Amino acid sequence: MxxxxxxxxxxxxxxxxxxxxxxxxxxxxxxxxxxxxxxxxxxxxxxxxxxxxxxxxxxxxxxxxxxxxxxxxxxxxxxxxxxxxxxxxxxxxxxxxxxxxxxxxxxxxxxxxxxxxxxxxxxxxxxxxxxxxxxxxxxxxxxxxxxxxxxxxxxxxxxxxxxxxxxxxxxxxxxxxxxxxxxxxxxxxxxxLDTELELEPRTLKPLTRVSDDDHGEMFSSWLWQSDAALDVEGLRGWLQALPSDVFRVKGLVVLAQGNKAHWLQHVGTRSQFLPATDEAQARVTRLVFIARRGFDGWDALGQGLDACKVVRP
Ligand SMILES: Nc1nc2c(ncn2[C@@H]2O[C@H](COP(=O)(O)OP(=O)(O)OP(=O)(O)O)[C@@H](O)[C@H]2O)c(=O)[nH]1
Missing domain, CATH: 3.40.50.300 (P-loop containing nucleotide triphosphate hydrolases)
Known part of the structure; x- marks a missing residue:
């Protein structure tokens, strides 16, 4: 180097x-x-x-x-x-x-x-x-x-x-x-970190066309927001049953249990909830979904998420 x-x-x-x-x-x-x-x-x-x-x-x-x-x-x-x-x-x-x-x-x-x-x-x-x-x-x-x-x-x-x-x-x-x-x-x-590491000499290969579109067009994404807190068990169960066309879900979610924001990471059939730091605490849930191109099940997903909301008396 x-x-x-x-x-x-x-x-x-x-x-x-x-x-x-x-x-x-x-x-x-x-x-x-x-x-x-x-x-x-x-x-x-x-x-x-x-x-x-x-x-x-x-x-x-x-x-x-x-x-x-x-x-x-x-x-x-x-x-x-x-x-x-x-x-x-x-x-x-x-x-x-x-x-x-x-x-x-x-x-x-x-x-x-x-x-x-x-x-x-x-x-x-x-x-x-x-x-x-x-x-x-x-x-x-x-x-x-x-x-x-x-x-x-x-x-x-x-x-x-x-x-x-x-x-x-x-x-x-x-x-x-x-x-x-x-x-x-x-x-x-x-x-x-070792910049003296011997690497193969880099030759710029011709780009193989993955798709005719730009990569963004191979995927569709959707943002879901709500100021209601969500039930963690309901949400876990719902995430387990997501269609396989949905590759990824992530974002901040306010959980009714404790009323605290957590980072949600979901890949495949695995979900992880980690407490967010105080600075990242939000009163609003914001989740980003990424699915394969043309996926049109967003309304149904929205209904599933609505069913996880905890309505406070
Ligand atoms: N069980 C297990 N989980 C892992 C491992 N590595 C990462 N994860 C989990 O996989 C999830 C996704 O990890 P990220 O590091 O956010 O993946 P990423 O590649 O940055 O995701 P995108 O930026 O959305 O493409 C998180 O819940 C991680 O904790 C691993 O080796 N084993």
Missing amino acids: DAQRIAVTVVSGFLGAGKTTLLNRMVRRAQGSRLAVIVNDFGELNIDAAIVSEVTDAVYSLQNGCICCTVQEDLLAQLGSLAQLEPRLERIVIECSGVSDPQRIVQTLAYPQLRSQMQLDMVITVVDATRHLQLEGEYARLARAQVAAADLLLLNKTDLVDEQQLQALREALGQRTRVHESVQSQLPDALW
Whole structure:
């Protein structure tokens, strides 16, 4: 790595794979060094930026579009202004949204106005061990493009699969790229902070077309808001029965039990509720849903959520 230039790490991976979990670890690990993070959420709210800002102030948010398509210009402008910061940044970590192809970010970094100021260190793609082999059609192609662009694959959520599934994943991911297996996106420092690490020489591959549209159009997203508190058990049960066309749900939810806001993370059939910090406490529930293209079941989902509301006497 050229010490004069800012090192850039790109974190990619399909929806819900564990990118923000990794980013949080990186930010904690890099405390005290000059690190900034750029977070892209595809939905209307940048939930990831809100979560990471509980750990660092140096969070820059690009939202409501895919970082490699509709908001690529914004990324260029954001990187340009981060390059001007004094004292100079040591590293920028870019978390792509789960719908993005990281190779387009790599191409953005090769723009002449950025090339002299920053240098791509590595692309880390987080792979969800529970879902990678289940994706189909254009979604499987997108996940494969994310894998193909990686210098390092983090095969994550290995606690949720058995040895046979793990073996199938190892075979599918192939031998070409370094693979590190993890639980909760635990990545040894030496694998991402050691700038002397020998990587394969990077050649910009021609972009494989995942779809004719921009990535945003492969997915539909929906925001549900309510100032009513929700019943946690009702909500858990309802989330379990979501149609498989819904890839991801996340946001802040005010639970009737304790009347406190919690971060809700839902991927596949798994839901997690974590208490939000005091700063993030909100009196309004805001949930972002991401589903496959053309999904039109939002009204039914709204009715299901309405049924979880707790009406106070
Ligand atoms: N059981 C298990 N859960 C995990 C693991 N890694 C992450 N998770 C959970 O998976 C959920 C999604 O993790 P995130 O880090 O938000 O995923 P993401 O890739 O940033 O999601 P998007 O930005 O929406 O694409 C959270 O509830 C995490 O706690 C793991 O190794 N094992």
